[in-house]
Amino acid sequence: MHTVTLIPGDGTGPEIAEATRRCIEATGVDIEWDVQAAGIDVMEAEGTPLPDRVLESVRKNGVAIKGPITTPVGSGFRSVNVYMRKTLDLYSCLRPCKSYAGVRSRYEDIDLVIVRENTEDLYAGIEFEAGKDDTQELIDFIAARGKGEIDRGSAISIKPISAEASRRIVRYAFEYARANSRRKVTAVHKANIMKMTDGLYLETAREVAREYPDVKFEDRIVDNMCMQLVQKPELYDILVLPNLYGDILSDLCAGLVGGLGVAPGANIGDEAALFEATHGSAPKYKGQNKVNPCALILSGVMMLKHIGEEAAAVRLETAVAQVIREGKDVTYDLKPYRDDPTAVGTSEMAGAIIKAMG
Numbered sequence: 556m557h558t559v560t561l562i563p564g565d566g567t568g569p570e571i572a573e574a575t576r577r578c579i580e581a582t583g584v585d586i587e588w589d590v591q592a593a594g595i596d597v598m599e600a601e602g603t604p605l606p607d608r609v610l611e612s613v614r615k616n617g618v619a620i621k622g623p624i625t626t627p628v629g630s631g632f633r634s635v636n637v638y639m640r641k642t643l644d645l646y647s648c649l650r651p652c653k654s655y656a657g658v659r660s661r662y663e664d665i666d667l668v669i670v671r672e673n674t675e676d677l678y679a680g681i682e683f684e685a686g687k688d689d690t691q692e693l694i695d696f697i698a699a700r701g702k703g704e705i706d707r708g709s710a711i712s713i714k715p716i717s718a719e720a721s722r723r724i725v726r727y728a729f730e731y732a733r734a735n736s737r738r739k740v741t742a743v744h745k746a747n748i749m750k751m752t753d754g755l756y757l758e759t760a761r762e763v764a765r766e767y768p769d770v771k772f773e774d775r776i777v778d779n780m781c782m783q784l785v786q787k788p789e790l791y792d793i794l795v796l797p798n799l800y801g802d803i804l805s806d807l808c809a810g811l812v813g814g815l816g817v818a819p820g821a822n823i824g825d826e827a828a829l830f831e832a833t834h835g836s837a838p839k840y841k842g843q844n845k846v847n848p849c850a851l852i853l854s855g856v857m858m859l860k861h862i863g864e865e866a867a868a869v870r871l872e873t874a875v876a877q878v879i880r881e882g883k884d885v886t887y888d889l890k891p892y893r894d895d896p897t898a899v900g901t902s903e904m905a906g907a908i909i910k911a912m913g
């Protein structure tokens with residue numbers, strides 16, 4: 556018996572979370588759900604989109620699955636999602652991008668894994684507003700150290716990259732490669748321009764790579780990486796990236812396999828793991844039983860593997876793949892035309908997946 560925190564989220568989150576819960580339960584794995592509401596729907600009653608009880612539950616159970624959460628304007632949080640990853644030190648963001656037959660895409664047989672650093676880089680949230688005294692002080696400090704002249708009206712965002720965080724994310728990528736029999740890790744950076752930050756990342760990645768002689772290692776400059784992925788994605792396997800490049804390339808790779816509807820993800824730390832789709836809360840479809848639940852269901856597949864329920868994970872993924880391949884009981888985004896009247900709803904697609912598991 557496993558206890559898992561279930562955060563339904565907001566917008567279309569509760570609909571896809573319910574579909575996911577049903578699919579996971581249908582595998583027969585014994586899970587007790589610790590349901591924790593969060594997001595804009597609890598803001599009024601609890602004064603925050605992320606009450607402490609939610610983080611406490613994830614810490615206690617060590618495993619959580621979460622629907623998307625809208626980033627509210629003016630809540631004090633830059634993003635609830637970013638805040639959760641940072642506070643729980645979920646330093647590794649794992650996003651497999653895999654082709655499923657039946658999903659319309661320009662590419663076939665893509666099988667890439669993005670490993671994105673989750674805690675630092677430009678996402679650290681250290682920013683200086685244009686025209687403020689602090690910002691002027693910083694501009695003066697930089698000029699006084701001979702580090703360059705910054706226009707006085709500029710805003711500044713800080714990009715911290717540490718050897719520690721770089722080491723643990725690259726190690727995570729290599730460990731994942733070994734555990735999943737993958738052949739190659741590619742570190743992505745812009746060290747030719749950002750010699751200090753990305754330079755440190757690359758140097759650390761090279762050091763770590765020497766500890767794993769059984770896995771091939773190479774590096775790519777991020778702009779070249781984008782072109783390579785569009786032209787010959789089959790040459791790549793696991794990509795390990797600092798936070799910002801990881802965010803951008805996750806969407807690029809989701810695009811290669813046919814879009815956000817089938818892009819699952821996990822945020823993993825030493826103490827806890829939080830499974831969630833790459834996509835957001837798609838608020839315009841809230842309450843319409845319309846959006847594709849597969850990205851969260853496939854995140855559930857990752858969760859089942861994480862808790863040691865490999866056989867259940869394979870059964871569920873096989874059923875998802877079958878329903879997508881057949882193309883009948885699928886949501887609007889998986890039909891040839893977006894207004895196809897034969898598209899089914901979120902709940903019905905989950906029902907078809909459960910049926911396919913037999």
Ligand code: NAD
Pocket residue numbers: 622623624625626627634636815816831832833834835836837838840845846847848850888
């Ligand atoms: P989004 O991912 O919600 O939507 C982008 C596009 O994809 C929209 O056209 C949407 O309708 C479509 N889409 C998304 N999920 C889909 C699904 N499952 N099936 C079919 N179509 C789907 O991105 P956005 O509009 O930029 O963000 C909306 C909100 O979600 C924002 O407040 C954002 O901050 C938040 N967000 C949350 C997370 C998270 O919880 N981890 C991630 C990204 C964005």
